[in-house]
Amino acid sequence: DTEVTQTPKHLVMGMTNKKSLKCEQHMGHRAMYWYKQKAKKPPELMFVYSYEKLSINESVPSRFSPECPNSSLLNLHLHALQPEDSALYLCASSQVAGDAYNEQFFGPGTRLTVL
């Protein structure tokens, strides 16, 4: 089963709100990722967690705060976002991080609109 789930599917928030995106996988993968995707562009990597530790932060603004409570769960906490942060936020997982033969499987995404 190559399934990654994400909630919510859609989220509308104001610039002063605090919200969280959630991601879950039950494939026993030890690497999880957050990507941001704008329309007609490829996904852009934001964060990588390897064995529940943050291993890569692609210079993401601090208004995005990732958290990995356990090996199956990944959260992205949002605070004081800007309208330009509106995008599709994708979670992905793979068996391990840092491996060249690293098939990543994506969740359905959360479509975020910041007003």
Next chain:
Amino acid sequence: RKEVEQDPGPFNVPEGATVAFNCTYSNSASQSFFWYRQDCRKEPKLLMSVYSSGNEDGRFTAQLNRASQYISLLIRDSKLSDSATYLCVVIVSGNTGKLIFGQGTTLQVKP
């Protein structure tokens, strides 16, 4: 120059046609190659992994040419349901397994 380059298209083809997409990569240390398919407003889905010179899966054939640094995807007998954006993805050796995406090629199969 982008690390992974694709012709954005769109490629408009009739049902039953054969269509091929090319993708070039600039880093000779690129080690692994993938094609993902992404439908409008959906997530990317892994279509094929290309680890050696190439592989085939039904109507889809992927080929890798390391000397010329390009990957191709051939779709035979196109179906309406093949309409999507096809993302060429590369992993560079020693680069923490980070996926490098091309801009994607849009395919529209017409009846």
